[in-house]
Amino acid sequence: AQKVTQAQTEISVVEKEDVTLDCVYETRDTTYYLFWYKQPPSGELVFLIRRNSFDEQNEISGRYSWNFQKSTSSFNFTITASQVVDSAVYFCALSGPYSGGGADGLTFGKGTHLIIQP
Amino acid sequence: KAGVTQTPRYLIKTRGQQVTLSCSPISGHRSVSWYQQTPGQGLQFLFEYFSETQRNKGNFPGRFSGRQFSNSRSEMNVSTLELGDSALYLCASSLATGGYDYTFGSGTRLTVV
Numbered sequence A: 001a002q003k004v005t006q007a008q009t010e011i012s013v014v015e016k017e018d019v020t021l022d023c024v025y026e027t028r029d030t031t032y033y034l035f036w037y038k039q040p041p042s043g044e045l046v047f048l049i050r051r052n053s054f055d056e057q058n059e060i061s062g063r064y065s066w067n068f069q070k071s072t073s074s075f076n077f078t079i080t081a082s083q084v085v086d087s088a089v090y091f092c093a094l095s096g097p098y099s100g101g102g103a104d105g106l107t108f109g110k111g112t113h114l115i116i117q118p
Numbered sequence B: 001k002a003g004v005t006q007t008p009r010y011l012i013k014t015r016g017q018q019v020t021l022s023c024s025p026i027s028g029h030r031s032v033s034w035y036q037q038t039p040g041q042g043l044q045f046l047f048e049y050f051s052e053t054q055r056n057k058g059n060f061p062g063r064f065s066g067r068q069f070s071n072s073r074s075e076m077n078v079s080t081l082e083l084g085d086s087a088l089y090l091c092a093s094s095l096a097t098g099g100y101d102y103t104f105g106s107g108t109r110l111t112v113v
Helices: none
Strands: A003-005 A010-014 A019-021 A024-026 A033-039 A046-052 A059-061 A064-069 A074-079 A088-095 A112-117 B005-007 B010-013 B019-024 B031-038 B042-050 B053-057 B064-068 B074-078 B087-094 B108-112
Touching: A003 A088, A010 A019, A019 A112, A024 A074, A033 A074, A046 A059, A046 A064, A046 A074, A074 A088, B005 B087, B010 B019, B019 B087, B019 B108, B031 B074, B042 B064, B042 B074, B053 B064, B074 B087
Parallel strands: A010 A112, B010 B108
Antiparallel strands: A003 A024, A019 A074, A033 A046, A033 A088, A059 A064, A064 A074, A088 A112, B005 B019, B019 B074, B031 B042, B031 B087, B042 B053, B064 B074, B087 B108
């Protein structure tokens, strides 16, 4: 069975601080995909990144960066110089290999509520 | 381009009633997946529809069902509502089945009283 753990339920930082959201996963699949989504108060899940299990390169996109470490089964997300608009709930998610037989669905962590104070 | 549209946005129902939620995917997307989000259980996969066929289903009772129409629009139905069915129901569309290039809608907030 797959499992995603986001141990930080809520994080509060002051604007311009750097913040890292932790994600630890469990899976028996050798091919899998990891995701991060952002959920603002409006409710929709906004896709941030997808990473496959064979690509351990870190990724940077503007103020966002992701650190994927297979050895520790972690896929952490860092926001540099945080802004008030970054306030949201962030979800880490895991899927098995893509299959034409139908999706088993993403396995989500419980989410981290990030509060950026001005 | 238009995003994923879910209607209604908010719904209040009484225990024992049934409810139907609607999801219109992005034009050209043929797969629609449904997720339930509750404070206790978090986000859980309900089912996926592709080409009018249910391709997979999560661990939910038979009271939860759905269908997909030829234009890829999907509906989900919950019968004999229970208080625990109160949740945000999110729909996600993608181009193909079995992939996860989801675009999510804003959800339908269902409250069962």
